[in-house]
Amino acid sequence: MAARAIFLFGLAAAGQAAPSMKDFHRTCQGEKTTPEQLHFNYAGDRGMTISWNTKAKLEFPAVRYGRDRWLDQIAFSEVSVTYPTSTTYSNHVFIDGLEPDTEYSFSVLCADENDHHRFKTSIAPGNPRPYTFAFIGDLGTMGPLGLADYGQEDALSPGEITTMQSLGQFKNQFEFVWHDGDLAYADDWLKEERNGFLPNTTTEGGAAVYEAILNAFYNEMAQNITMDRPYMVGPGNHEANCDNGGSGPYTDSICMEGQTNFTGFRNHFRMPSAQSGGLENFWFSWDSGLVHYIQFNTETDFPDAPDLPGGSGEENAGPFAPNGTQIEWLKRDLASVDRKKTPWIIVAGHRPWYVDDSKCDSCQTAFEPLLLEYGVDIALFGHKHFYERMTPIANNTPDSKGLNNPSAPWYIVNGAAGHYEGLSSVDTPYENYTVKAIDTVYGWSRFTVHNCTHITQDFIASANGTVLDSATLYKNHDGCKF
């Protein structure tokens, strides 16, 4: 059967001949090239990026794929990257020319012969088919390196279903998972060590623990959900460096090269910034069905961003582009949305500015004017370790229409997915824009895009799958026919 090579990530430009299957398999070296940490993400209307890690570098990361089990096509790249302190290489292969809303089987290089997986491409923009997606914030590794059922505040009950497991149980309901920053919590190793939770760890040995947490998290995520559903991610402060903003007498000066400046996060993912004019995994957009999705970056790359050197977050990271680049991109991206095709715009950033706890004022100054100018429908955030649903709000004033065709964006904070630090308390009394707050259970959000007028958000308790809060937004979008 004919194999079609797809040249990307510089291989075509280099003018090299397509490697043969023999060339590919020659690079397999047993355990060193066994795939782990498998995940994939949307990459444009007809693309998918497949990513996995190996202990050794792959000369030509490759993916065989097809509409049936014969996997008659192949895509490859030269992207097998690592960084100081990492114990693995991140391999990324972009596949283009796929049919929208279509399932494909695939297998990555050096996997067992029968280790086939399936992905489904995004729904074509404008297709009114209803669908559901999952939204999470602030999810760390589970078990002895992170959130366990012992030795910490808000520990899991023995046998409690975690958010990862809950997503796995519900995966047949949704198309993709959107993780709005704070992944793995590898930088909590210092806190865990100082608290005696990691009794055999020293500060000097922390760099290895940091990498062990990242590997554990991405493997758990793969086993539960990311080898089955697209995994879209954005940056949070816990991706910035090794020390979680300093802990006790320590500052980020203890971080080794490779564990600063979002390095692991930049290596591990290839979000669709190339397809949307964005930047790496920091800001980008994609479409699916009736929705245009935007991930923006509340950590660096705007005035007084908290993670910049000297910023309030003490993370000493970035910037990653010249002054003004992110905001200019966001404006351009919002202006280019064809609301006839994608009447809904849903955005996500990590740090909220409407929330019953410390607010990110510089984020509000940078982003809210554009959200209002371009009629963003829903704005999602994490960072605070609880669930809080606001009423639509603009410039600190609740929209009098509530969820009944408001002109202001609807704000939801959900950073309750779970990690070593547990949950936080919502400050009381609540702000006048807070409708519902839950700060005692781990959970995730399920969004259902019904049509061009209605979207429902449910907060799901991970432990038992119950819906603890549910609300539906009605918007009378111009020209809406579905």
Ligand SMILES: [Fe+2]
């Ligand atoms: Fe955070």
